[in-house]
Amino acid sequence: MAHQWRGVIREYFDRLDVTKDTPIITLGEGGTPLVEAPALAKLVGADRVLLKVEGMNPTGSFKDRGMTMAVSKAVGHGAKAVICASTGNTSASAAAYAAAAGIKSVVLIPEGKIALGKLSQAVAHKAQILQVQGNFDDCLILARDLAENYAVHLVNSVNPDRIEGQKTGAFEVVEALGFAPDLHVLPVGNAGNYSAYFKGYLEDFNAGTIKQVPKMWGYQAEGSAPFTVGHPVANPETIATAIRIGNPASWDLAQSARECSDGRFGAVTDAEILWMHRFLSQEVGVFVEPSSATGAAGLFKASKAGEVPAGSTIVVTVTGHGLKDAAWALKDEAGNQIEPQSVSKNAAEVAERLGLA
Numbered sequence: 274m275a276h277q278w279r280g281v282i283r284e285y286f287d288r289l290d291v292t293k294d295t296p297i298i299t300l301g302e303g304g305t306p307l308v309e310a311p312a313l314a315k316l317v318g319a320d321r322v323l324l325k326v327e328g329m330n331p332t333g334s335f336k337d338r339g340m341t342m343a344v345s346k347a348v349g350h351g352a353k354a355v356i357c358a359s360t361g362n363t364s365a366s367a368a369a370y371a372a373a374a375g376i377k378s379v380v381l382i383p384e385g386k387i388a389l390g391k392l393s394q395a396v397a398h399k400a401q402i403l404q405v406q407g408n409f410d411d412c413l414i415l416a417r418d419l420a421e422n423y424a425v426h427l428v429n430s431v432n433p434d435r436i437e438g439q440k441t442g443a444f445e446v447v448e449a450l451g452f453a454p455d456l457h458v459l460p461v462g463n464a465g466n467y468s469a470y471f472k473g474y475l476e477d478f479n480a481g482t483i484k485q486v487p488k489m490w491g492y493q494a495e496g497s498a499p500f501t502v503g504h505p506v507a508n509p510e511t512i513a514t515a516i517r518i519g520n521p522a523s524w525d526l527a528q529s530a531r532e533c534s535d536g537r538f539g540a541v542t543d544a545e546i547l548w549m550h551r552f553l554s555q556e557v558g559v560f561v562e563p564s565s566a567t568g569a570a571g572l573f574k575a576s577k578a579g580e581v582p583a584g585s586t587i588v589v590t591v592t593g594h595g596l597k598d599a600a601w602a603l604k605d606e607a608g609n610q611i612e613p614q615s616v617s618k619n620a621a622e623v624a625e626r627l628g629l630a
C-alpha cells in the first residue's frame with residue numbers, strides 16, 4: 274500500500290513542540306521532493322546540486338510547514354482568529370490553514386506589492402484582507418500591535434512555532450540524502466527559514482545523525498539586503514517581493530546561525546535573480562517564483578568568484594511555486610511580453626513556422 278504522507282506534525286511528532294492534546298491542523302504539508310539539478314551543478318562547478326522544491330507544498334510555498342504548527346498551537350490555545358503581515362505567501366498559507374481549522378484569518382499586505390496569485394489564494398480562502406499604506410515592515414509592526422492588544426493570534430515567523438515547523442525541511446533533506454550537504458543555500462527575507470533550516474540541521478547534529486552542519490548561505494536582493502549592509506534598510510526595493518524586507522524579524526537567530534555554521538550572507542541583483550529564474554525553468558525544469566531563484570542566483574555568483582568548493586554537494590531551497598507570480602515568466606530577456614503566435618490549421622504552414630519544414 275502506498276504510504277500517505279501525513280503532514281509534518283504527525284511525521285515528526287517526537288521532534289516538535291507538540292503534545293497529544295495539540296489539535297493537528299494539517300493540509301499534508303512537507304514531504305517535498307529533493308530534485309537533482311545536474312544542469313545547475315554543471316553551471317556552478319559542484320559535484321551535485323539538489324533543489325528542495327517547496328512549491329510542492331499545499332499552498333505552494335514552504336510557509337505551510339510553519340503554518341501547520343502555528344495554527345495548530347493557536348487553536349490549541351483557543352484562538353478564534355489569526356493575523357499576519359505578509360508579502361503574499363504567509364497570507365496564502367495562514368488563510369488556508371485557518372479555513373481548515375474553521376477560524377478567521379486577517380492579513381495585512383503592503384500596498385501594491387503583492388503578486389496576484391498569492392492575493393487570489395488569500396481571497397479564495399476567505400481571509401479578511403487589508404492593504405496597509407506602508408511596506409512589509411510597517412505591516413508587521415501593526416500585526417504585532419493588534420495581536421498584543423486584541424483577541425487575535427499572530428502567525429508571522431516571529432512566532433517560534435513557525436520556525437519550529439519549518440525546521441522539518443532540514444530533517445527531510447538529511448533523510449533523503451543520508452547525510453548533510455556541504456552547503457545549504459536559500460533566499461532570505463525575514464530570515465525565518467534560514468534560521469529554521471539551521472535549527473533542524475543542528476538538532477540532527479546533536480542527535481548524532483549527521484557529522485557536520487552545512488554551511489548556511491543566505492542571499493538577499495541587492496536593493497533589500499540588510500544582512501550584507503549590516504543594518505536595517507528603510508526602503509527596500511526589489512522585484513522579488515517575497516524577500517522585499519528591510520528589517521528582518523529573525524535578525525539575531527540568523528546571525529548566530531551564520532556564525533555557528535561558518536556560513537555567509539550575500540546579495541544579488543534583480544537581473545541576476547531573473548536570469549536564474551529563467552535558467553531553473555528552462556534548463557532544470559523547475560518553475561519557481563522570482564524570489565525563490567535568489568539562492569541559486571547567489572550560488573552562481575559565488576561560483577563565478579571561484580568560491581564554490583569543487584566536489585561539494587549543495588542543497589538549494591527553492592521556496593515558492595512559479596505560478597504564484599507568473600507574470601515574470603511571460604516576459605522575454607529584454608522584458609517584452611511573450612504572446613503565443615497565431616497560426617492557421619494548415620500543417621505545412623505550422624511545420625514551416627516551427628522550423629520543421
Ligand SMILES: *Cc1c(COP(=O)(O)O)cnc(C)c1O
Nearest residue numbers: 362462463464465466515592593
Ligand atoms: C517567505 C518567503 C521567503 C523568505 O523567507 P524568510 O523566512 O522570510 O527569510 C522567500 N521566498 C518565498 C517564496 C517566500 O514565500
